[in-house]
Amino acid sequence: MDAEMRKNIHRNIQHFSNVQNKRDGRLILRSILFLFPACSLLVVFFIGPILLTFYFAFTNMSLTGTTAQAIEFVGFKNFLYMFSDPNFRVSVIKTIIFLVFSAVIGQQVLGFILALLMKERNRTFRRVIGATVLAGWVTPEVVVAFAFFAFLNEHGTLNTMLQWIGIKPIAWLFTFPMVSVIIANIWHGTAFSMLVFQSALDNVPKSLEEAAIIDGATGWQRLWKIIIPVIKGQIVTNMILVTLQTLGVFTLIYALTGGGPGMATQTLPIYMYNQAFVNYQLGYGTAISLAMLLIGIIASLLYIRLLKVKV
């Protein structure tokens, strides 16, 4: 290849890339044009409300009274009050208890165990167990609440059954309110974790496990040394999803105990609702919702850090 030819090729490439650049520019312009309607809808109906929520959290807006009309900017007052508000503190503690026991321990661990038990069993077994657990998942929250109310209330199924064996009826929802809502939430949500772990377990390479068996690894060792490390990513994803879902659980608790008795089951969503719509303090309610958002973010980051996965 002589020098002239090489130059020509270079020139051609140069020319081609110039055309390409021009085309790229036009393409970008065109895509912006086409995306504009969708983006503006997103801004109006999604980003707008979120920004408004941020704004309202810094006001004294209320549902009725003078501050329903004349909203005032109050700076960090809502947040400062929140940190000195013992009810808020109680709600945070209740939320964490509810999260840890119903989501992290309950749904996650139970879902994992179920998935593990169903692994490599015959189809009928998988189907029956799967359908039973899924029943909880497909049932709407408010129906779950109703079912558990019918089960746990003073004249409910559980007490009727206990009476048959001579045990005095117990007001479950009043004596063990937190345990009641935690069990209801586990019943409702475990299927999700089970499905996630089922598909994760199916993807654990058979050869790895077989090799371990040949090397003489016990069941526990295979679980800890092979299965869990392989599906670590799914564990974190599931943990984050389940946490965020549970953080937002409102209907179940509200319909079952109303956050009571006293403050026994008053998680943050319930406290937020009460402040915004029962006490009419919309501004303070929004501030609490921002705090909830923060807790969700912190929890997610924590999981990622703890399990050292790359996202």
Add this chain to the structure above:
Amino acid sequence: MGLKEWLNAVKAEFEKQHPDVKVRFVPIQASEGDFFAKLALMVKNEQTAPDIVTEDTFMINSDAAAGNIDPLDKYINQWDDWKNFNDSVKQGVTAVDGKIYGVPYSTDTRGLWYNVNIFSKAGLPVPWNPKSWDDVLEAAKTIKEKVPGVVPFWANSGKATGEATSMQTFEMLLYGTNDTLYNFDTKKWVVKSQGFLDSLEFIHEIYSNGLGPELSQVLTGKAGDIVQTELMPKEKVGIVLNGNWVPGVWREGGPSPWPEGTKVYKLTAMPTQHGQDPGFTSMSGGWALSIPTKADNKDLAWEFIKLATSKEYNKLYVLKQGDLTPRTDVAQDPEVLNAPGSVTKEAASFIKFTHFRPGVDKYPAVSTAIQAAVEAVATGSLSPTEAMDQYAREVTRIVGSENVEVREYK
């Protein structure tokens, strides 16, 4: 029940007078706590704002300040019938700006219901006229001792019963002390006072001594039903701090028919704390018809309100519902005074020493803080002093520190 019969009768008459108009009722299905939020959201929107709303009078000031309802002065100034309404009840529908925002159709008073059979069994006097809080507590303790198996004393004590907890229970106590909720002279909320603390102490006394109901009965939204349709007809409760409307559910065709109910449960006046003047106390509220700012047919709405609150239809309402009438002419009607199965005479006699809730903008929000304090004390999660501290903090946040005052207490 009575409300429905009354409104249906008015609707029939109104549609006869205005053949081209159809009246439609939109019942609000919500618990007591959610009712006002739902109503407030409804009247704020042009699409959903009805032409007339029923307003609990304690919400009038707040809703007026929020611009949710219209002043009715321009109509009332040309309305002869207004002079037939009780002056004290008119206060309940007048906002701080001096304008009138609703026409009252009912009012009420509160006192102590007691079971004559249980009292006789316990060796307590019938008729019963307690002279102080101690008399009430003594009676409750005697019932607990002598008549096992009944609830000695019932008062709404939870957040779930909403305004009923504030008004029927806490304010019935507080307004019998030397303190009040709001100081009209300084225009400030009294967030800490001896009376406030003593009222919470009374509730503490009830629950810590086992004189009250099971918490599972009283802390639910159904508490009102439980006491009126279950405990009272089964004669399972000795003393009930509640309002004059209780026998309403015992009427023929009511939720729990019990014609002889008012022979078994009698209404007596709630004494002041130590029997200080005027010896007794009561709280009054009531309901009014108002026109939302965003209503479409305001003039027609006014015509409907006039008809609904007229002498004829108000009488129909109070006879059916068992509420007290806000109209002086209906109050003197012998048919109303001697209505069987009602306690109109006793209840109306409490009006002379009754109190109204502060008709101030922030009352509804303050009221929820009261409910939280009462529930905390009833459940034993806070001591009375701690509950008062919590109340003071919450109210200070809602109304601002420049609008609260603290009185001496020990």
